[in-house]
Amino acid sequence: MNKLYLWGIIFAAVMLLLTYLSVGGSEGGLNDDIVNMLAVAGAVALVIITVFVVIKYVRQMQTDTADGELVDHSWDGIGEYKNSVPMGWAIMFLGTMIWGMWYFTIGYPVNAYSQIGEYNEDTKAHNEKFEAKYADITGERLVDMGESVFLAECKVCHGLQADGIDGKAANLNVRLEEKVVKHAIINGANNHLLGTEMPMPDRNGLFNANTNEMITDAEIDLVSKYVANGMTGAGADVFEGVCASCHGADGKGMEYVAPNIAEFTPELVVNVLNHGKKGAIGAMPKFDKLNDKQKEAVGAYITSISSK
Amino acid sequence: MENRPLEYDYTVAKMFMFTTIVLGIVGMLIGVILAFQLAFPSVNTILGEGLAEYTNFSRLRPLHTDAVIFGFTLSGIFATWYYVGQRVLKVSMAESGLLMFLGKLHFWLYLIVVAAVVVTLFMGITTSKEYAEFEWPIDIAVVVVWVLWGMGLFGLIGIRREKSLYISIWYYIATFLGIAMLYLFNNMEIPTYFASGGIGSWWHSVSMYAGTNDALVQWWYGHNAVAFGFTVPIVAMIYYFLPKESGQAIYSYKLSLLSFWGLMFVYLWAGGHHLLYSTVPDWMQTMGSIFSVILILPSWGSAINMLLTMKGEWQQVAASPLIKFMILASTFYMFSTLEGPIQAIKSVNAIAHFTDWIVGHVHDGVLGWVGFMIMASLFHMAPRVFKREIYSKSLMATQFWIQTLGVVLYFTSMWIAGITQGMMWRAHDEFGNLAYSFIDTVTVLHPYYTIRGVGGLLYLVGFLMFAYNIYKTMSARPVEESELQNASPMGA
Amino acid sequence: MFHWLEKHPFFFAVGVFVTIAFAGLIEILPNFAQASRPVIGTAPYSTLELAGRHVYIKNSCNACHSQLVRPFKSETDRYGHYSLSGEYAYDRPFLWGSKRTGPDLMRVGNYRTTDWHENHMKDPASVVPGSIMPAYKWMFTNNADVDTAYAEQLTVANAFSVPYNEPVPMKDGSTKIVKMGKNLAEARALALAEAKEIVADMKDQDVKDAVARGEIPEIVAIIAYMNSLK
């Protein structure tokens, strides 16, 4: 075999191998996605066609000889042959031109394609497929699904470990950090954590039933530590006196009154995702682009990691 | 009159050869820096935190593209014009004081514009439009430079002895007209300082077009800037330098004719392929795709014509690195003009657009085709312009292989990077969620970015060898009595 | 005919020009009127947002970031609703970009916040490990060019009737008025007022002090712009 062909085949094989490897780099490979398949087919066609067409002409350099009738003129010594155009080229040029004109005047108007129409169909198919699956996703699977949402959407702020990246966002491994509690007590809170407008008063509205006085600085410190420590340690009495009336004796909240501050619940997380949150640490955006199942799932995931 | 060979005057050609080389080095050096910044972000502060504002990727990127396009490539186009033009029109610049003056003025004004561009882009003065970053004062200067070139071009044609225009001249004329039209329309902008009665920066302007319209005009420009900057004038070069260097006659006049007019007709329709799946109407996008596919043929027509011109001349290909450069350039031209149309198919573009596969496509065109052809042209010109033999043939051969390896590393790594990333963006997992967060699709590219950097570095090293070879040719070789004939004479 | 043209450069040039010119006419012009109509919910940029947009352009963020959500499920999942032509009616120039080294930013205002941008622009890898985006520390000390932003507002209001100080319809049926100063002093004051709202959510003390002094560092302007992308 001619060396050229050998090199051509080697080059094409290497390129195809590389393409194959890059497809393998993505989860699920081609994923039954027509777009993926066409892209790869295009890449393959590109390599093969170029390599072998070029070799065809280079072979002519090796085997053929120049001939034909020269025009009786030259430019700075450069002559031109009167050779006719290569037949294959001419036919393809003419063919594609006719195809283009046909497409412009008849093909496209008749088969009018709409990219938004296509999007709507794809989205519908996708949603139907997964809505059918969603019913079966519960328990551990739901937590797994939540983790997948977390890794795609939340980790840029909360970090891979959900630790809040040195206080840049909430540490989701624990229900509450001290400074968040303190901030809520001093400034009150109004983040729709119950899903509705239901504010917590600021310190001027927090009355200690045990002492019959407004909450004091010392008590704020104490109870903040108490809550942040997962409702353990000193400060139980302050909590009892100030907070329990709304958040419940165990801190697990009361429906329509105050949220659970002892542990995360999927509902709480969903409320945060629906309304966003602004507090001691910074601002958390709301997440309209997630669907209900995804929100529920990520809620389950956060509940699970924070209760470990 | 025809008995004595004309004494052509290469003064202006020499000046532009000089900027081709210098701006080539600058532009490619910045390219290499960019490539390593994407692989190793710490390179953003290569000159320290204090200068990071000027050395970070985003400030440097427009400098790279503009330095290689409007510095390296355009200088190459002008250099070859001031060489080829005289020869195929059989008229010397020395015959007209006016043309000589216009040529020199053209060069010096060009140089001033280049300096202004470098300074303003470093300062962050840009309109953001790709390949049309310059603000209005520079636009005006660009137009003046262009008009000067046009006057020189048509002036020379006006006093020509050779009545019928050689193929290369067709392409130079098209370059002039195409860029003139595109540049004017894409740079329609209102200077805000004057429109607001003297508020803010005087150089700032606002585009006359908004949103989707602006995008349409920009990519009508952008695509055809590629056409009339990276294709048409480079074809002009190969139509002259390949037959001249090899002593072969053009394979087919008819093929050159059909390819030329075909290219002129088809190219302008294809710009829509930069806007696939955007908010421009579906039918325009479809037209862009269709005409991109048609465009394969007029593009390949020229390349095939060149390959066939070398029919039966394998010994020349084997013996001369200069011919090798041109043959490989034709090959890369074919590769990128097939790759482009494939990427222009809507479904393929869904993957390729926004990814490194496009960057790969760009560079197999610009490095393999544009870069190779410009260097080959200068290699052919140098012995004639300086009346000295090329300094070193073996250096040239080494350069050829180093750069070829560089291009291959560049486009293969970007090929994989692009397809990988494109597919990762689309992937959904078993739950119907996105399978990857964006950053996952960035970190996987690290090895490919590194390989690209190495490939680019090799290409730059090759270019420095080229610069050195030309420099030595100018300075170290003995002067010959008369013009060196036929194929480029090579020293040891 | 071609032989004749090749001997007559003037007609040759005319031939080339006609051949290359008419594709533009047929392909570009028909869309012009339609694409300039804004969709409901699209308002012009405020002075500070526009100054931020200039910072974005000055630093060629568009070299790495697109602002165009294509109609694919994977993109609408990641970035939100696909782009509509009229949403860009006030974008001069358009900033769709052609390379996504970083993610699309068309709707980044929906899912990132002021304090996050502050951390991110100062040191991207500190919030997103593995990020290859450059740090933009100098934006915390350089001041934004509010005057030029105001000059541009005046220009587009006069030349293209961009509706400043006029009610524009919002999606929920309400209207919104984007204010533009009557003179430079008023424009500066408006921008400063906006800047104060942004810095309230920021942490960097130097930036807060600067705004308190009446300056507007670039970072504040660019965050205002990022937040406006919805």
Ligand code: HEM
């Ligand atoms: C038949 C000829 C060609 C066609 C149909 C074509 C098509 C394309 C397509 C579809 C894109 C990508 C648009 C996107 O998705 O962003 C592109 C980008 C590009 N091509 Fe080509 N291409 C051709 C030849 C060439 C050649 C020969 C060169 C250079 C020597 C070149 C240089 C470029 C450049 C610089 C870009 C990047 C534009 C940007 O900044 O986005 N193309 N081309």
Ligand code: HEM
């Ligand atoms: C030493 C060789 C070179 C290297 C290492 C290099 C590297 C790069 C890099 C890293 C980018 C940015 C890609 C991105 O944003 O992801 C780029 C863009 C670009 N380069 Fe080069 N470059 C080189 C030579 C050239 C030459 C010689 C030309 C033209 C004659 C050129 C034309 C371009 C163009 C047009 C773009 C913009 C592509 C786009 O927007 O799609 N480069 N280059």
Ligand SMILES: [Ca+2]
């Ligand atoms: Ca301009």
Ligand SMILES: [Ca+2]
């Ligand atoms: Ca680009």
Ligand SMILES: [Cu+2]
């Ligand atoms: Cu194009």
